[in-house]
Amino acid sequence: MDLDGVVVLGDRPVDGAPEALRRLREMGKTIRFVTNNASRRRDEVAALLTGIGVAAEPGEVLTSAAAAAQVLAERFAPGSRVLVVGAPALADEVTAAGLTVVTKADDDPVAVVQGYGPKVGWEHLAEACVAVRGGAQWIATNTDKTLPTPRGPLPGNGALVAALATALERQPDLVVGKPEPALFLAAARDAGAAGTLIVGDRLDTDIMGANRAAMDSLLVLTGVATAEAAQGATGTQRPTFVAKDLSGLFAVA
Known part of the structure; x- marks a missing residue:
């Protein structure tokens, strides 16, 4: 289950989401929340969900911030210095992985x-630019161009990655x-699920990721994707199912 645009918009629930997820729990379904948004720790995501009426435990949450920190810990020795561009949650995950957070290219x-x-502002991107040009590996948690909010789509991490990529004239290493x-x-392994349905609102991340993982997908139209975009989707961006919102789960669950 993706979060932004599927379960939440900012800090508000998507209409009908708490009720749909409660019904899934009652049916005995196993749920994992998987988000590209690196601005909250897993415990913060669980607290946010619980606060809007969606029961969740930190262990049910997988974030790109935690995944990125794990990748860094696998690539570099404990205590290695990592320049973090992002929210405090990302820095916390990097620290928890045994690495040292820094903020300057020097x-x-x-x-x-x-x-x-x-x-995140110009000064953060400038430090990152100098560090990458100096030989540091560049890892992005995600490249979502926009972030769904109650005010409509706003610039996401992908927009800021694009700014840095323009300055560096290259893309992230990973x-x-x-x-x-x-x-x-990872979510499917953690859940021990024999069959998995990926639920998301973006064709270029959720649905493409589901297809790359050889999993069925449900695209809901409560976030980024429109009905027109869903109808025209092809190849790895074509979902298995499409529904206006999470009530569509009960046609396929």
Whole structure:
């Protein structure tokens, strides 16, 4: 289950989402929440969901921030310096992975990790630019161009990654989140599910990621994708099912 545009919009529930998820729990379905948004820790996501009427535990949440921190821990020695561009939640995940968070290129980081943060500005991108040009690996948590909100789609991490890519004249060394299949595969393994349905609102991340993971998908029209876009989707962006909202789950669950 994706979050932004599917279950929540900002800090508000999508209409009908709490009721639909409660019904799924009552049916005995196993749920995992998988998000590209790197601005909250897993416990913060669970608290947000619980606060809007969606029962959730931190262990049911997988974020691109945690996944990126794990990748960094696998690539570099404990204590290695990592320049974090993003929200405090991303820095917390990097610290929890045993690495040292820095904010300046002069600190000689071995890597730059970039995730969505509402306060990310030019000075953060400038430090990242200098660090990457100096040889640091560049890892992005995701490249979602927009973020669904109650005010409509607003710039997402992908927009900020694009700004840095323009300055560097190259793309990140690695993008961790969807549409890469790793988060979905990890969620399915964690849930121990024999059959998995991916629910999302974006063709270019959720649905493409589901297809890359060889899983069925349900596209809901409560976030980014429109009915017209869904109808015209082809190849790896074509969903198995389409529904106006999460009530469509009960036609396929």
